Amino acid sequence: MAVASRIGWKGATRTERAWTRGADMFRAALRTAGCGQWTLPRRGVVPSRSRWNDLSTRARGPGACRALGTTSSAEHERYDVIVVGGGHAGCEAALASARLGCDTLLVNLNLDRIAWQPCNPAVGGAGKSQLVHEIDALGGEMGKVADKTYVQKRVLNRSKGPAVWSLRAQTDKHLYSREMKDVLDSCPNLSLREAMVVDLKLGPNDEIEGVVTHFGITLLAKAVVVTTGTFMNGRIWVGKQSAPAGRAGEAPSVGLTETLQSLGFETERLKTGTPPRVDRRTIDFSKLEEQKGDEDLKWFTYDTRYHKPREQMSCFITHTSKETHRMIEENLHETPTYGGWASSKGPRYCPSIEDKIVRFKDKERHQVFLEPEGFTTPEIYVQGLSTGLPERLQLPLLRTLPGMENCRMLRNAYAVEYDYLPAHQCTSSLETKKISGLFLSGQINGTTGYEEAGAQGIIAGINAARKVRGETLVTLPRESSYIGTLIDDLVTKDLREPYRVLTSRSEHRLLLRSDNADMRLTAIGREIGLVGDDRWQMFVEKSERVKAESERLQNTRIAPTDPLAVAAMELSGHNVSQHVTLEHLLRRPKISYELLDAHDLGSKDLDKIEKETVEINIKYDGFIKRAAHQMKQMSSKEHKEIPQGIDYASINIISMEAREKLAKFQPRTIGQAARIGGVNPSDIQALLLHMEVSKRKKDPKKAGAKKKNKAVVQ
Numbered sequence: 001m002a003v004a005s006r007i008g009w010k011g012a013t014r015t016e017r018a019w020t021r022g023a024d025m026f027r028a029a030l031r032t033a034g035c036g037q038w039t040l041p042r043r044g045v046v047p048s049r050s051r052w053n054d055l056s057t058r059a060r061g062p063g064a065c066r067a068l069g070t071t072s073s074a075e076h077e078r079y080d081v082i083v084v085g086g087g088h089a090g091c092e093a094a095l096a097s098a099r100l101g102c103d104t105l106l107v108n109l110n111l112d113r114i115a116w117q118p119c120n121p122a123v124g125g126a127g128k129s130q131l132v133h134e135i136d137a138l139g140g141e142m143g144k145v146a147d148k149t150y151v152q153k154r155v156l157n158r159s160k161g162p163a164v165w166s167l168r169a170q171t172d173k174h175l176y177s178r179e180m181k182d183v184l185d186s187c188p189n190l191s192l193r194e195a196m197v198v199d200l201k202l203g204p205n206d207e208i209e210g211v212v213t214h215f216g217i218t219l220l221a222k223a224v225v226v227t228t229g230t231f232m233n234g235r236i237w238v239g240k241q242s243a244p245a246g247r248a249g250e251a252p253s254v255g256l257t258e259t260l261q262s263l264g265f266e267t268e269r270l271k272t273g274t275p276p277r278v279d280r281r282t283i284d285f286s287k288l289e290e291q292k293g294d295e296d297l298k299w300f301t302y303d304t305r306y307h308k309p310r311e312q313m314s315c316f317i318t319h320t321s322k323e324t325h326r327m328i329e330e331n332l333h334e335t336p337t338y339g340g341w342a343s344s345k346g347p348r349y350c351p352s353i354e355d356k357i358v359r360f361k362d363k364e365r366h367q368v369f370l371e372p373e374g375f376t377t378p379e380i381y382v383q384g385l386s387t388g389l390p391e392r393l394q395l396p397l398l399r400t401l402p403g404m405e406n407c408r409m410l411r412n413a414y415a416v417e418y419d420y421l422p423a424h425q426c427t428s429s430l431e432t433k434k435i436s437g438l439f440l441s442g443q444i445n446g447t448t449g450y451e452e453a454g455a456q457g458i459i460a461g462i463n464a465a466r467k468v469r470g471e472t473l474v475t476l477p478r479e480s481s482y483i484g485t486l487i488d489d490l491v492t493k494d495l496r497e498p499y500r501v502l503t504s505r506s507e508h509r510l511l512l513r514s515d516n517a518d519m520r521l522t523a524i525g526r527e528i529g530l531v532g533d534d535r536w537q538m539f540v541e542k543s544e545r546v547k548a549e550s551e552r553l554q555n556t557r558i559a560p561t562d563p564l565a566v567a568a569m570e571l572s573g574h575n576v577s578q579h580v581t582l583e584h585l586l587r588r589p590k591i592s593y594e595l596l597d598a599h600d601l602g603s604k605d606l607d608k609i610e611k612e613t614v615e616i617n618i619k620y621d622g623f624i625k626r627a628a629h630q631m632k633q634m635s636s637k638e639h640k641e642i643p644q645g646i647d648y649a650s651i652n653i654i655s656m657e658a659r660e661k662l663a664k665f666q667p668r669t670i671g672q673a674a675r676i677g678g679v680n681p682s683d684i685q686a687l688l689l690h691m692e693v694s695k696r697k698k699d700p701k702k703a704g705a706k707k708k709n710k711a712v713v714q
């Protein structure tokens with residue numbers, strides 16, 4: 001500590017401060033190794049970063065390495081891409097990078113917790129299933145693993161339009177992790193390493209050169225993807241009690257936050273939570289409402305080789321009681337949020353049971369879902385009962401629920417606080433604006449949910465690989481996908497609470513449906529290099545079948561007396577007075593493709609999913625065309641690029657708030673600028689005017705030619 005105080009460099013990273021505090025040990029070790037005298041800066045001198053790097057290099061030189069048991073600079077392991085964190089973002093990032101031919105290393109704190117589902121073991125849901133379909137269409141893995149490990153599947157929002165249909169799969173928690181680990185282990189160009197990354201190695205121009213582990217090992221790489229989830233300085237809370245942890249039973253990642261802060265990154269804290277788990281053998285299911293899986297199975301992946309039905313388990317529904325509400329209201333002061341000792345923002349769309357009861361006092365009860373965590377475990381996930389109450393109150397709380405009067409708790413609920421970096425510090429490629437070659441994805445960007453993490457992971461992994469290969473980085477436009485919408489929201493909005501994807505977040509949701517994600521993104525995945533020959537051939541054949549069937553339905557006509565026409569008239573309530581096409585019949589309400597199959601007028605070449613796609617395209621054709629036209633009108637201004645290095649502070653015709661926000665976020669396009677909070681339409685018009693004036697000043701000849709042409713036309 002005395003050495004550190006003498007040096008007094010506040011910008012030193014955690015690692016630099018740590019080995020400074022151990023200067024005497026290093027001196028002794030270096031002398032033992034015959035490396036000569038190692039001198040620190042004299043009292044009162046503040047060394048530069050280059051000086052620190054020099055000292056660090058000498059401290060880790062060949063002699064020091066022999067004495068301390070670390071590797072020398074000549075022996076540093078070298079990779080193309082290093083991915084830090086083996087959660088859902090990290091897995092997709094590592095697989096994408098490796099499959100694109102880059103020598104990739106995935107570093108995780110615990111290799112037995114790859115792709116772990118510490119909260120609800122489920123994939124998909126409203127808005128989230130669209131992300132999983134899109135990951136799959138690009139060549140990702142999440143959808144395949146979910147389809148191989150589900151214990152129950154249901155399509156949500158079936159009573160509404162196809163834009164909001166959402167597949168949700170309850171998965172086997174342990175099997176999901178093992179399956180993803182097997183995929184990683186068998187992937188060419190991909191290595192795994194158990195370690196804690198605490199520092200980043202930078203080059204002279206602030207470009208990434210690698211990472212440093214807790215035990216002083218330097219791993220070199222041309223690009224690094226950080227996907228630390230809830231582990232950066234993680235702390236779990238159970239009532240007033242807390243402990244450092246990334247999640248229950250696992251140590252946090254310490255040191256990386258301080259490194260990022262020393263490099264000028266803004267960091268904040270967020271919070272999430274998980275409910276208790278109970279023993280299914282102690283639940284009285286006779287008092288509960290059973291919720292079975294769908295018999296008509298849907299799939300996340302478009303690869304039909306993975307469409308293999310499995311046995312399904314039931315979920316069950318119970319609800320809170322008056323006693324539940326009374327108990328919570330009397331003990332609010334014992335929770336981290338209402339007690340005042342944990343002020344971090346939690347997820348708005350997944351509130352704790354305390355928040356529900358406080359916010360919705362008029363509701364007499366709230367639904368609670370009991371969901372199995374797998375085929376081989378008795379653990380039941382109590383969805384809807386996340387709580388910050390102390391452990392001594394959690395079992396009594398559980399026993400206030402109908403059917404749970406004699407239940408036994410296997411794991412207690414807890415909340416977890418962790419560091420994150422507001423994602424406006426990244427571009428739409430998820431590369432940071434400050435450090436070239438450093439990418440961020442997952443909860444470190446302020447999102448919540450496995451699907452949001454996986455979606456960011458595949459984009460970060462693709463771009464890390466392309467960075468290494470010197471190729472243009474990929475960005476998905478907002479109107480192309482929910483992935484594009486997610487990332488655009490992250491990098492243009494000053495988000496201070498956990499972000500989750502909802503169908504309502506996209507203004508183009510009728511065009512961004514689950515059934516057409518492959519039609520929208522598979523060609524992009526093929527061009528990038530993630531979609532292989534077999535998968536591409538499946539896609540081409542499917543596209544041809546869908547097109548051929550659409551044409552057949554358009555050209556096949558039936559008479560009013562045809563049994564199909566009579567059945568359609570009875571179902572829809574509209575007369576069929578003349579010959580009509582099958583396409584015309586499908587446009588009618590209550591008429592589905594199943595009716596065509598029932599009268600032997602459906603196609604034998606299409607599967608159920610393809611038939612559904614054909615039906616949606618026909619039934620919603622007018623709405624789809626209108627939405628596509630509106631999107632086309634918006635896109636011309638949306639993608640107009642803003643010149644780099646523009647001095648917003650000097651544009652006096654823009655409001656002061658807008659100037660500050662534009663300077664902070666540095667949007668790349670007019671569309672991004674328009675979505676920044678505090679930037680009004682009048683500011684955008686002023687910015688466009690400024691850009692046009694600046695353009696004419698730089699090229700007066702073109703401006704003069706335009707005026708001349710305009711005069712000729714007049």
